[in-house]
Amino acid sequence: xxxxxxxxxxxxxxxxxxxxxxxxxxxxxxxxxxxxxxxxxxxxxxxxxxxxxxxxxxxxxxxxxxxxxxxxxxxxxxxxxxxxxxxxxxxxxxxxxxxxxxxxxxxxxxxxxxxxxxxxxxxxxxxxxxxxxxxxxxxxxxxxxxxxxxxxxxxxxxxxxxxxxxxxxxxxxxxxxxxxxxxxxxxxxxxxxxxxxxxxxxxxxxxxxxxxxxxxxxxxxxxxxxxxxxxxxxxxxxxxxxxxxxxxxxxxxxx
Amino acid sequence: xxxxxxxxxxxxxxxxxxxxxxxxxxxxxxxxxxxxxxxxxxxxxxxxxxxxxxxxxxxxxxxxxxxxxxxxxxxxxxxxxxxxxxxxxxxxxxxxxxxxxxxxxxxxxxxxxxxxxxxxxxxxxxxxxxxxxxxxxxxxxxxxxxxxxxxxxxxxxxxxxxxxxxxxxxxxxxxxxxxxxxxxxxxxxxxxxxxxxxxxxxxxxxxxxxxxxxxxxxxxxxxxxxxxxxxxxxxxxxxxxxxxxxxxxxxxxxxxxxxxxxxxxxxxxxxxxxxxxxxxxxxxxxxxxxxxxxxxxxxxxxxxxxxxxxxxxxxxxxxxxxxxxxxxxxxxxxxxxxxxxxxxxxxxxxxxxxxxxxxxxxxxxxxxxxx
Numbered sequence: 001x002x003x004x005x006x007x008x009x010x011x012x013x014x015x016x017x018x019x020x021x022x023x024x025x026x027x028x029x030x031x032x033x034x035x036x037x038x039x040x041x042x043x044x045x046x047x048x049x050x051x052x053x054x055x056x057x058x059x060x061x062x063x064x065x066x067x068x069x070x071x072x073x074x075x076x077x078x079x080x081x082x083x084x085x086x087x088x089x090x091x092x093x094x095x096x097x098x099x100x101x102x103x104x105x106x107x108x109x110x111x112x113x114x115x116x117x118x119x120x121x122x123x124x125x126x127x128x129x130x131x132x133x134x135x136x137x138x139x140x141x142x143x144x145x146x147x148x149x150x151x152x153x154x155x156x157x158x159x160x161x162x163x164x165x166x167x168x169x170x171x172x173x174x175x176x177x178x179x180x181x182x183x184x185x186x187x188x189x190x191x192x193x194x195x196x197x198x199x200x201x202x203x204x205x206x207x208x209x210x211x212x213x214x215x216x217x218x219x220x221x222x223x224x225x226x227x228x229x230x231x232x233x234x235x236x237x238x239x240x241x242x243x244x245x246x247x248x249x250x251x252x253x254x255x
Numbered sequence: 256x257x258x259x260x261x262x263x264x265x266x267x268x269x270x271x272x273x274x275x276x277x278x279x280x281x282x283x284x285x286x287x288x289x290x291x292x293x294x295x296x297x298x299x300x301x302x303x304x305x306x307x308x309x310x311x312x313x314x315x316x317x318x319x320x321x322x323x324x325x326x327x328x329x330x331x332x333x334x335x336x337x338x339x340x341x342x343x344x345x346x347x348x349x350x351x352x353x354x355x356x357x358x359x360x361x362x363x364x365x366x367x368x369x370x371x372x373x374x375x376x377x378x379x380x381x382x383x384x385x386x387x388x389x390x391x392x393x394x395x396x397x398x399x400x401x402x403x404x405x406x407x408x409x410x411x412x413x414x415x416x417x418x419x420x421x422x423x424x425x426x427x428x429x430x431x432x433x434x435x436x437x438x439x440x441x442x443x444x445x446x447x448x449x450x451x452x453x454x455x456x457x458x459x460x461x462x463x464x465x466x467x468x469x470x471x472x473x474x475x476x477x478x479x480x481x482x483x484x485x486x487x488x489x490x491x492x493x494x495x496x497x498x499x500x501x502x503x504x505x506x507x508x509x510x511x512x513x514x515x516x517x518x519x520x521x522x523x524x525x526x527x528x529x530x531x532x533x534x535x536x537x538x539x540x541x542x543x544x545x546x547x548x549x550x551x552x553x554x555x556x557x558x559x560x561x562x563x564x565x566x567x568x569x570x571x572x573x574x575x576x577x578x579x580x581x582x583x584x585x586x587x588x589x590x591x592x593x594x595x596x597x598x599x600x601x602x603x604x605x606x607x608x609x610x611x612x613x614x615x616x617x618x619x620x621x622x623x624x625x626x
Contacts, residue, residue: 018325019326020327023614041619042621042624044618046618047621070624072620072621073624073625078625102505102506104505105547157323210322
């Protein structure tokens with residue numbers, strides 16, 4: 001079981017709500033995924049009349065926690081404002097911090113993200129920042145009071161898998177907060193791999209929403225995340241690249 | 256300060272055109288196989304040599320669009336505020352020499368139009384005017400933005416090009432996006448089609464996107480009017496412009512439009528015809544060239560074309576549009592900019608989108624996010 005701040009999660013698969021061909025299909029896929037933390041772009045929902053919002057109404061399940069995200073904001077000031085809007089409208093102090101001033105590749109801004117995390121943590125938010133796979137930034141975010149870190153596997157929406165694997169491993173090895181691999185996970189095997197190296201959870205959206213059968217793909221990701229976690233807990237046998245024969249290099253020691 | 260003119264001036268129209276028409280099937284195949292496409296690849300994709308590869312281009316375009324944008328189409332609608340105009344443009348219903356009664360909406364009238372648009376379900380609106388700096392100026396825009404801002408999540412503007420200082424003044428009023436179409440990058444032809452008025456200044460228009468970028472606008476839209484000149488060459492210059500802007504104003508989002516010349520009262524026949532097949536080629540070429548750019552489709556196109564284009568690369572569509580000020584409620588018979596071709600209601604279009612396996616999205620921004 002995974003604990004982030006005050007919440008306990010049975011599922012280590014977090015999901016998103018964008019890109020689905022219909023909100024009904026989204027609902028079915030999210031249910032099939034078993035996900036208990038679902039991120040929603042604030043810009044996409046009707047904040048003022050959120051009771052009437054179709055997307056939000058399809059997420060009203062006991063086991064589903066909403067994770068509003070700040071997608072679209074360009075700096076810390078806008079992000080803090082958006083988080084406060086979300087807290088008021090959706091009655092949650094959880095916030096997925098997404099500050100990408102670059103609308104082409106949607107790369108997260110480390111400077112503004114650190115600033116916003118500091119401020120939001122002081123305001124009592126549970127902050128989950130989306131960041132580049134930067135180990136030093138992760139430690140700085142810990143100091144700033146973050147509740148988890150969400151490094152990217154590869155560019156968001158790219159389905160390219162874990163291109164940042166070496167940095168993810170460093171982040172995982174030294175983190176004191178949960179590490180959630182966010183962005184770039186394209187297939188269940190990528191998700192399993194992230195879990196095998198010890199990620200606490202993964203967040204998957206595009207790879208489910210844009211697949212040929214989102215409900216079945218959601219189920220596949222659920223199984224992959226469970227398998228990867230089990231494997232991590234069971235401790236993987238290390239790969240052996242070459243056979244170990246007699247040791248000519250140190251045989252002199254026995255002479 | 257950077258300026259696109261400096262780059263543009265190093266190109267020659269005729270040479271560029273010849274380069275496009277010299278592309279071969281082999282060039283097209285190379286462009287399709289590449290993982291990142293260059294401007295030379297774009298030339299191949301819009302060239303006549305790409306025609307036999309259209310089915311393959313459509314498949315790639317669909318896949319890239321779904322990966323980036325998902326299976327959703329954003330809905331927007333134009334709100335024409337004024338048809339007063341001091342420019343003469345040979346192709347436009349609002350042209351100064353078109354001696355028809357003119358109208359600029361008053362605040363009360365704007366609100367009447369807004370209530371009809373809201374009832375249709377819209378949350379994203381595009382404000383449109385002609386160019387008359389005595390009546391439709393920055394102060395007028397400020398008033399309008401102030402008035403409608405509480406009612407829309409996203410506001411775009413397609414009005415005359417403005418100075419940098421004007422754009423800087425308007426963004427705090429909730430202006431998110433500005434569309435400014437070059438119409439044609441062919442300088443001599445541009446002069447022919449814009450003989451009088453401020454719009455006849457080719458360079459001022461060409462440098463407008465630079466001013467928008469410097470003003471830090473969230474999104475800007477580019478395009479040419481298809482039918483004035485060779486579309487392949489004009490669209491190459493659009494792609495060149497886009498490439499330049501993305502590199503220089505990296506915090507701005509971009510969208511492209513591809514309006515084909517439509518009939519209007521007393522109007523011009525297109526010099527260059529573009530077939531439906533060629534328009535599909537262009538849309539796919541834009542997408543394959545740039546995976547992130549938004550591609551926007553208006554009601555200029557026919558029902559059948561619009562039904563089928565949903566899956567091929569576009570990201571935004573309008574429906575139920577009126578192209579005259581007061582067209583929704585106040586004065587349905589006022590002078591329109593052009594005749595629309597698809598007259599179906601927003602709900603009917605939403606149904607078409609759903610039947611194609613896509614979700615119509617009415618809100619994908621929130622004015623409160625930009626401070």
